[in-house]
Amino acid sequence: MKVDVLTEAVIAAPCERVADYAADPSHAPEWYANIASVEWRTPPPMTVGSKVAFIARFLGRPLAYTYEITAYEPRRRLVMRTAEGPFPMQTTYTWEPHGEAADHTRMTLRNHGEPSGFASLGTTVMATAMRRAQRKDLAALKALLEHRT
Template sequence: MKVDVLTEIVIAAPCERVAAYAADPSHAPEWYENIVSVEWRTPAPATVGSRMAFTARFLGRRLSYTYEITAYEPGRRLVMRTGEGPFPMETSYTWEPHGEAGNHTRMTLRNRGEPSGFASVGARVLTAAMRRAQRKDLARLKALLERGPAAAG
């Protein structure tokens, strides 16, 4: 069973600021509850072909995987993929100005892939857990960015 989870949120901050912060994988441990660490495998900053090693905890398991950025349009869209581990996955972000004044951002976070091994047994449970985690992560990002520039450096 394939997993495809899309969540979105509106953040009261300009699109450029939200995208610049969220597109930098170094910030992931600050707003992703399950990301423990990120280590660059290629030189920063993020660009197509950049690779980063992530360590995460999810559903009681420790996961290590390397993402590669496969598409990047600064301020608009970022796509990363991994073929490693029990859950080869693609993660994508989009950002667009929201509201009449354009000082808000609509951000989407999408994770999709086809689990194997332990993850394939409970794909429905996995999907529900991912949806909950993504909502929490976007809420955490929103709170962080709405506190101001000093909070989300």
């Protein structure tokens, strides 16, 4: 069974600031509660084909996976898919100016894929946990960027 979770937030910061920060995997442990560490497998900066390894914790279990960047339009869209890991997953970020003065950013975070192994046994539970985690992560990103000078 497939999992598809889409979350969004409006952040009171310009699009270029939000996108530049969120698209840099090195910042992930600062706003993703479940990500403990990040290691570039290919040299930065981010380009299509770049690979980044993550160590995370999800549903109480350690999780190690490597994402490959499959699409990157700076300050607009970033798509990453599992290159190595327990199950195929794709994560997509989008950013667009929001508000009359375009001084806010609407960011979406979408994870979709088809879990296997232990994760396939409870896709409904997994989707609920992912949705909860994504909301918390975007709230953390929002708080971080709105209070940063």
